[in-house]
Amino acid sequence: MRLDLPWEGHDSPINRGSHLRKGEEVTMRYVGIDLGTTNSTISVAHLDQDGKHITPVTLDITQLDESGSNISLEKTLPSALFVDEQDQPYIGRYARKMAHFYPQNVIREAKRYMGEEVSWPINEKKYRPETVSSYILKAMKMQAEQYYMGEPVDSVVITVPANFNFQQDKATRVAAELAGFAKDKIHTIPEPTAALLDFLNEEKKLHPDSRKIQFHGQSKNLMVFDLGGGTCDVSILQVKENATGDLDIQELSISQYMELGGLDFDRLVAKYLLEKLCLETGYTIQTLQREFRSEFPQIRESLLSIAEKFKIHFASQINHKLIMQQTDYYENKEQFDQLTFRYTLTSPEKLATIFTMTKKEYDQIVEPLLYAQLSSSVNIEEPILNALSQAKKGEMKKEEIDAVFLVGGMTFYPAVQERIYELFDKRLKPIRSVNPMYAVSRGAAVYHDMVANKREEAATKIGVKNTIQNNVFIRVFKSDSVALLEKGTSLPYERLIEDEFFVTGPHKTVYGMKLDLFTAEDPKSPITKNLKSASITFKEPVEVGAPLILQVKCNEERDVSVKAWLKGKESEVIDVNVGSHVWEQEEKEFHIKNLDKIKFDS
Ligand SMILES: Nc1ncnc2c1ncn2[C@@H]1O[C@H](COP(=O)(O)OP(=O)(O)OP(=O)(O)O)[C@@H](O)[C@H]1O
Ligand SMILES: [Mg+2]
Known part of the structure; x- marks a missing residue:
């Protein structure tokens, strides 16, 4: 089955921007947004000059840096909203940093609450998960409009975790509508499917012999493992290549919704650092909390960000070394065990401490998140086994999976890759997407382009089956x-x-x-x-x-x-009424006005 989406056709208004396609009278704007728990990205798709291939471009997003006085251009926008005392909204890096100083005025991880009837009060105004997301989406929309030389962008494909239920999905659409996208031009697709589309779209550009997945006219069962900042999403997709080279993607299984991501790794390591801090400074957690009551939220934020630095440092060092050595991690992993990283907590001065950690130590701390038997709560093994056991055509065996494909920032971390390799009995080396951070929005843009145009001449034609996500x-x-x-x-x-x-x-x-x-x-x-x-x-x-x-x-x-x-x-x-949120008029009007005030520059 091919999806035939009605939201865009060739009869859209004529806009003569700088991105006209050869021979095309109409500039279409193919925008894909990955609305992530920690980071969001936006990509737009173009058809190459030869008219055969679709190329997605991830846009730089203008935002204030941590200091609040410089503008920075980054491809990722931290999904954080800071609202100051005058209701002035800020998003991105500056907003994330403000959590250190004004935790009550910063909202992060709103995605974890999508579809729930919750709100955060700031200056006596209600901020719901969908309102917070609308600020992020609005910033993205404005970025896309700037890219298209001021032309309006009202159509979008937004990605959602494959296992989002209909209320979470609906809340995402409500956020997009509030941000100014046209209600009938807002579409959502599952994150793993989008990431896979990006991968397959790039594969099609390679010589058949260089492709990582060889179809030879057969269907393949691909597992997409997406571990981002806040959700762990595992999907099994069957990809079939038919005689004309079209690809049909069918969802076979989606793991149960699991809130597990880089944030959980950071929390576990931050807890360990807090214990180390107590040991070094002679406090117990209780006495430290008591004596540094007002600074404690800031201390906690600092420890979390140090924990993240350890992870990123180890991952980057190892990846860099592996590229230099032209080898892979699995055969050489012991050589990295003693890799050491130091970081100093400088504030409050009285607690100044140098934290030193080896990569082996880090891996041991996070083991409960990798092994079901060591874990009393969430871990990466469970959604993998869950996806295998819940396949639509009956339970699947690990041996039936032809390739595992990694997406999400947290899959940069080698111990995560290794655990998956181990879970597949060292038979499959997981494939890493070209850029796990951008694959999802790139795939969403590619999808927007392909389906909107039902492009017959495009080299890759993909049909995605749309199904109900949960019982x-x-x-x-x-x-x-x-x-x-x-x-x-x-x-x-x-x-x-x-x-x-x-x-x-x-x-x-x-x-x-x-x-x-x-x-x-x-x-x-x-x-x-x-x-x-x-x-x-x-x-x-x-x-x-x-x-x-x-x-x-x-x-x-x-x-x-x-x-x-x-x-x-x-x-x-x-x-x-099965749950769509009923807005208080005053609340909605406030946000619609305030959305126009997002501050991007100093
Ligand atoms: N180089 C790196 N090495 C290790 N971890 C990294 C690296 N870069 C980012 N991360 C981690 O990846 C996580 C963010 O990943 P990503 O941006 O894919 O998540 P997200 O899309 O916001 O979340 P989700 O998909 O769960 O909604 C963070 O926890 C971050 O610390
Ligand atoms: Mg993600």
């Missing part, structure tokens, strides 16, 4: 759970739920009922994630036990709508 169940008062949506079902989807649903409640008659929605592999599974609750309000009191009919619809944009009516009363249909 969604409804739980009602004193009754068994009923499946609303089933994972893996192709979109669009429509279903009537009859004879499974009855009015329940604490009294003989009720005026309404609450539906609790949750995602889980199985309704009885102990691991469930609650979604927003929905409610039905009847026009007149209804007897408990009356049969109720639900109609569920999910379109290709993954908008879910649910309607309900009492059996035999088809004329009295009730819309069930």
Whole structure:
């Protein structure tokens, strides 16, 4: 199945910018955004001069540097929002740095809360996860418009973790709409699929003998392992090459949503550094916290950023050495064990300490995040095994995977690569994308271009199957759970739920009922994630036990709508709000105005 997206066609307004394609009258703007937990990136796609290949370009993003007085151009934008006392919003590097000084005014990791009914108050204004994301997206949009010489950009492909549920996906779209993208031109695709598209798009440009994956007319099962700042996403995708060289990508499996990323590695190492700091300075954690109460948030931020520096330093040193030696890590890993890095905590002065750590020491600290048996919570092994066991066509064996493909900043770290190599019994050396930090937005831009143009002449044609990401169940008062949506079902989807649903409640008659929605592999599974609750309000009191009919619809944009009516009363249909957030008008207006005030320069 090929996706035929309606959001762009050749009848869009004519814009004569600097990026006209040869022979094209219309400048299309193919923008892909990777809205990450820690970093966001934006890419745009171009068709090469020969008209055969699509090349994505990752844009530099203008932002204030850490000092707040210089402008820096970086391809990554830290997904952080800082709002000062006058409601002035800042995003990016400066905002991230401000967490050291004004932690209450900085919001980071908003992506971890997408779709949840939470907010952070700043100056008595509400900042929800989707509002925070809208500031990041707005900055990206402005960057793209600058790139296209001031021409408006209203269409976008935004990537989301493959296992985002429909409410998380919806919240991402709401953020994009608030940022000014046109509602019907906002599209989301799974991050692993996007990363794979970028990889395959680049492979197609190589001579067949130099390609890392040889199809020889057969289908291959590829695992995409994406470990970023905040989420660990594992997908198994089947890629088929047909006689004409087209590639069809079909999702076979998506791991359960797991909040695990570089931040967890940094937290674990920062905790270790805090213990070391206490040992060196003669405090206990409690006495230190007491004596440095006001500085403590800053100390914690400093330790986290030192922990990140250790990781990046080791990863960069090792990668550099491996390139120089023209060898790979797996055969030579012992030689790096004693690699040492030093970093000094300078403030507060009384706690000044030099931290020294070897790479071996670092690896030992983070072991619980790599091995399921050592871990009491999240680890990278679990989503890999989960993806294998949950494949649509039944459990898959490791041997059925033809290649493992790495994405996300945290996969730079050699111990992560090594663990995956080990998990595949040293049969597969994981393939690293050309740039794990940009692959996702590059792939989103490529996808935007390909599908918008249904480019027949393009060398790579890819069809992506759009499916429902998670099982969604409804739980009602004193009754068994009923499946609303089933994972893996192709979109669009429509279903009537009859004879499974009855009015329940604490009294003989009720005026309404609450539906609790949750995602889980199985309704009885102990691991469930609650979604927003929905409610039905009847026009007149209804007897408990009356049969109720639900109609569920999910379109290709993954908008879910649910309607309900009492059996035999088809004329009295009730819309069930399944969780889209209802804005307070004042709140929305405030943000729409404030979004225009994002400060990029000093
Ligand atoms: N060279 C490097 N070596 C090791 N780790 C790195 C390197 N560069 C970045 N990282 C880590 O990668 C993480 C960020 O990765 P990335 O930008 O892919 O995440 P994200 O897209 O923001 O998050 P997510 O995909 O989970 O939403 C951070 O924890 C960062 O410390
Ligand atoms: Mg990412």
